[in-house]
Amino acid sequence: MLYSKNYFVRGYLILLTLLVFQTQAQNTPLAETFNYSKIANHPRLMLNKEDEVVLKKVIGEIPEFKKIDAFIKESADKFILEEPLVFEMKGKRLLAVSRKALTRLYYLSYSYRLTQDKKYLQRAEKEIIALCSFESWNPSHFLDTGEMCMALAIAYDWMYFDLQESTKLMVRKAIVEKAFKPSYLKENNFFIESSGNWNSVCNAGLVFGALTIMEDEKNECIPIIERAMKSNLLPLAEYAPDGNYPEGPGYWNYGTSFQVMLIAGLESALGSDNGLSKSPGFMKTANYMQFSAGNSGSLFNYSD
Numbered sequence: 001m002l003y004s005k006n007y008f009v010r011g012y013l014i015l016l017t018l019l020v021f022q023t024q025a026q027n028t029p030l031a032e033t034f035n036y037s038k039i040a041n042h043p044r045l046m047l048n049k050e051d052e053v054v055l056k057k058v059i060g061e062i063p064e065f066k067k068i069d070a071f072i073k074e075s076a077d078k079f080i081l082e083e084p085l086v087f088e089m090k091g092k093r094l095l096a097v098s099r100k101a102l103t104r105l106y107y108l109s110y111s112y113r114l115t116q117d118k119k120y121l122q123r124a125e126k127e128i129i130a131l132c133s134f135e136s137w138n139p140s141h142f143l144d145t146g147e148m149c150m151a152l153a154i155a156y157d158w159m160y161f162d163l164q165e166s167t168k169l170m171v172r173k174a175i176v177e178k179a180f181k182p183s184y185l186k187e188n189n190f191f192i193e194s195s196g197n198w199n200s201v202c203n204a205g206l207v208f209g210a211l212t213i214m215e216d217e218k219n220e221c222i223p224i225i226e227r228a229m230k231s232n233l234l235p236l237a238e239y240a241p242d243g244n245y246p247e248g249p250g251y252w253n254y255g256t257s258f259q260v261m262l263i264a265g266l267e268s269a270l271g272s273d274n275g276l277s278k279s280p281g282f283m284k285t286a287n288y289m290q291f292s293a294g295n296s297g298s299l300f301n302y303s304d
Helices: 007-019 049-061 063-080 095-115 118-132 142-158 165-184 197-212 218-231 233-237 249-270 286-292
Strands: none
Touching: 049 063, 049 095, 063 095, 063 118, 095 118, 095 142, 118 142, 118 165, 142 165, 142 197, 165 197, 165 218, 197 218, 197 233, 197 249, 218 233, 233 249, 249 286
């Protein structure tokens, strides 16, 4: 399943985060373990406090960014009027709910960071409590869990100093119990050995969770990140040698967006992606979309 709307806005948020800090990873050997004691202060996922100054300047100077910034805040205002999400499966998936959760918490926490308006904080906290109270995040279809974990991680990190302590405790417990622990069960974790979009999406969500609660759950978080650093080499190898993507343009959009976020999260929180972005072909993959789209705007349709 692919995102049907607001996908460009997600790309905009990723682009903004990459604008405000160096996107070229340090050439650290992949075998070297991160120095987790030097993890950045909150907020540490993609945008730190200094980055906010740059971000606001960019929004003020580039009309296209200003429009999208306004759209995000308008969407967040609409979310305030809606009830928190509920556990609702469609067939074997909770994915529609997880994706709504990621959009809501991304937009609400973004809007709070840029405006400091408490209405966004209060509404986000209601959503966080509701999501953490779910019976599970449906780990049998782990995309659902990965996106849910990322949603909670971003909100926890971006509003860290203003969330209630009881809410933060709830998030930490939910990430460990509903995301980390199920990811070690064989029936849930085929993504670990996958070379497709599942790997990028699920590992990105788990790593975001690990990066954001590192101080309190270090023993749980480090193995998640170290496992992802090995596992994630599989989908990155598929971009070689020239950035082509075997699953087609639609899943390029999905998988590569989460791959970029995984790299950006590691760089901002730990100072390096440990060489992931140096994988052959990865930095050329933007050209892939140019070649797979025709003058009509239609895409060369293949794979899934």
